[in-house]
Amino acid sequence: MILNYCSDLWSSFAPSIGNHLWQSTIFALVTALLTLALRSNRARTRYLLWLSASVKFLLPFSLLVAIGNHLAWSQGSAGTKTGVYVAMTNVGQPFAESTTPRYSHAAQLTLTAVFSHFLPAFLTMLWLCGFLVVLCLWFVRWRRISTVVREAVPLLKGREVDTLRRVEQTQDIRMPIAMRLSRASLEPGIFGIIRPVLVWPQAVSGRLEDPHLESILTHELLHIRRRDNLTAAVHMLTAAIFWFYPLVWWIGARLLEERERACDEAVLESGGDRKVYAESILKICEFCVGSPMTCVSGVTGADLKRRIFHIMTEGRTRNLNFTKKLLLVVAGLLALALPIALGLLHPTQSYANSRAQSSPAVTLIYDTVSIKPSAPGDTRFEFLFGPSTFNANNMTLQDLIASIYEVDDAQISEGPSWLTSEKFDVQASMSLATLDKFNALPEPQRTLERKHMLQVLLTDYFHLQFQRQNKELPIYSLVVAENGPKLKQAQPGDRYADGLKSDGIPIGPHTMHFAIGELAVQGLPMTEIAKLLTRQLEHTVHDHTGLTGEYDFTLKWTPDKTQPVERRGSENNLQGPSIFTAVQQQLGLKLEPENAPMEVLLVEHAEKPSEN
Helix, strand or coil: CHHHHHHHHHHHHHHHHHHHHHHHHHHHHHHHHHHHHCCCECHHHHHHHHHHHHHHCCCCCHHHHHHHHHHHHHCCCCCCCCHHHHHHHHHHCCCCCCCCCCCCCCCCCCHHHHHHHHHHHHHHHHHHHHHHHHHHHHHHHHHHHHHHHHHCEECCCCHHHHHHHHHHHHCCCCCCCEEEEECCCCCCEEECCCCCEEEEEHHHHHHCCHHHHHHHHHHHHHHHHCCHHHHHHHHHHHHHHCCCCHHHHHHHHHHHHHHHHHHHHHHHHCCCCHHHHHHHHHHHHHHCCCCCCCCEECCCCCCHHHHHHHHHCCCCCECCCHHHHHHHHHHHHHHHHHHHHHHHHCCCCCCCCCCCCCCCCCCCCCCEEEEEECCCCCCCCEEEECCCEEEEEEEEHHHHHHHHCCCCHHHEEECCHHHHCCEEEEEEECCHHHHHHHHCCCHHHHHHHHHHHHHHHHHHHHCCEEEEEEEEEEEEEEEECCCCCCCEECCCCCCCCCCCEECCEECCCCEEEEECCEEEEEEEEHHHHHHHHHHHHCCCEEECCCCCCEEEEEEECCCCCCCCHHHHCCHHHCCCCCHHHHHHHHHCEEEEEEEEEEEEEEEEECCCCCCC
């Protein structure tokens, strides 16, 4: 059960995670190009750019796309697929939705099947272990520094405190910063976010003259004014979640480098002497080299040689000119506008009036559609496809949603009161021009196109809108019975001259026919057969047989007495085996109950179509 759950999670989230990492990577690469263009400008600007690249990993573009979806839906727009939209989708979301095959315990598992079955659980556990290891390492380091701070003695007076208070005034810091004297051999640093504390090593004061002391304290107070500990914590969270992605750690190194250079520039801009400041940093490094101050904003971070070079270079950093300011503004607007535009062009699957959900590249519609209430007392229940037609008789809107979106009744929630009571006859047909375009498609794409055409039909004529949610529901698992399957495998090329007919014409393979207590199937795979059983049982049936062929059979059983009359017929029909017994005796299969996470369609709006 755990493996199946992990497999379902992997199928649901793996494409989204892949798209998110791809989008964040593109964002980081653009950021790298911008920082390269701004290499002669202030380090603070480059630091903010790298920080945005880090935060992007925590904020998927799908949030901005959702805003566009909401705007498009509120305006009643179903979205139109343009060349720009297709290009945006292909670049921004290269990982398509995928499904993970599931296998029956009764069938013999191949090496590939075992790998596919256990891989999602293994990857999930591997990520969780890495996440916990990173958190534990940082927690140990945080506890180490916290212990040093706790054991340090508050420093209330002296040369260091007087200098600190004087620097606070020059840096416009209104709240006095607590200063604690430590005997540990660590560099001076700021610990804490809400109530920061300056940790000062006792032995370092004797190495620093007054100008050196003032430079170091100015550097530390600038970390407080810039909220560097907070931004460092944000990136630590990013690194913990995406510990497996090297780009995140590379961004962390760039953040540290630009953070210290930004403080260096601010110290010099506040009137600090270059030579004195460089000497101050070297004296601190002599006192304590490589102090592991993971949770502290200190002095000696980043590449020391490069820092000293930039500090001693006479040329000042340049402010952003108009061109570079415009470049940053355009880049920021594009980062926000492109995902929102994607949502406007293509409303999400949260609403069924998005015609593009799961749709193929070619989009066709039925040219002629007739929908009218079913005749009273009609017991037919049909859902048939002809070469150019679609016929559904005596079906409720819930029946249509379940058949078209391939869910069972338990996966459809809410909706108007008539959703399960009012029945309709639906006839739809394609014109010759549309049929030619349809027949020109390869067989797999025809299936997707037909599904999309029916979804558009529900949207246009029933004005259907729904949201998708996840919920654990009882299901049946279809497995091979002990004595093996009894199914007849379909013959390639069989046109079924003596089989099912529509208007007297054989309708060929890949078809089925419902009657009360009877199901006839021609050339269908097990996945489709499981869906047909789902319709009869009103509970989801998952195919775990491992059977890969296409099959013909006629299944006969006794309808359940609890079903409505139109589903079970008269009392005379209530003789013979139940559907569970019939499946085992006639097909050599077995229905086993279990629970599984399922997607639920929450119907938000639907209207009765006008008779036409």
